[in-house]
Amino acid sequence: MGRRTNTAKWLDTQKRWQINVQKDGQRRTFTCSTPGRNGQRECNRKADAWLDEGISGSVKVADLWQLYLKKCRDTQSRSSYLQIVSVGENYILPIMGRHKIEKVTEGVLQGIIDSAYKHGSYKVDYKQRRPQQLPLSRKTLLNIQAVLLAFIKWCRLQKTTSLRPEDVTIPEGARYRGKI
Numbered sequence: 001m002g003r004r005t006n007t008a009k010w011l012d013t014q015k016r017w018q019i020n021v022q023k024d025g026q027r028r029t030f031t032c033s034t035p036g037r038n039g040q041r042e043c044n045r046k047a048d049a050w051l052d053e054g055i056s057g058s059v060k061v062a063d064l065w066q067l068y069l070k071k072c073r074d075t076q077s078r079s080s081y082l083q084i085v086s087v088g089e090n091y092i093l094p095i096m097g098r099h100k101i102e103k104v105t106e107g108v109l110q111g112i113i114d115s116a117y118k119h120g121s122y123k124v125d126y127k128q129r130r131p132q133q134l135p136l137s138r139k140t141l142l143n144i145q146a147v148l149l150a151f152i153k154w155c156r157l158q159k160t161t162s163l164r165p166e167d168v169t170i171p172e173g174a175r176y177r178g179k180i
Contacts, residue, residue, distance in 0.1 A: 008043035017043040062097040087147040117171045138174040
């Protein structure tokens, strides 16, 4: 979360330290009556704790996805990065790109896996190699699940969600398929 840029000021008339901070459009004042630098440190510590607490879930998934891709571009190999981009464009963003991250639930994540199994890709591609009537293979669904769970974990580390998906499963009908 954002850090404060100011520090507590001593108010002689009220004999206390005071700092005003703002987070997500909400402004709060923190005070401490302990004199000296210890009081200033305590007041700043209270403000920092308030700024760091809580989850800011008002961000859209598509915006977070772009930040996640920047992180992946720096930390993943080129082939892994391209696979993550492909999964996002074809399966994740068409379904939950416009959702706010606070509205994403395990049910939404399971819906992405289920619709990928049933319908395949949502991205219209005239050069699609796989015939549309065949469902996706179990391995492809596992790859989609892995990207989804890694993205949600990254969002948790960014303090934009507290979701811990545990029950996102692959449909039982998904089978390992050979090459077509």
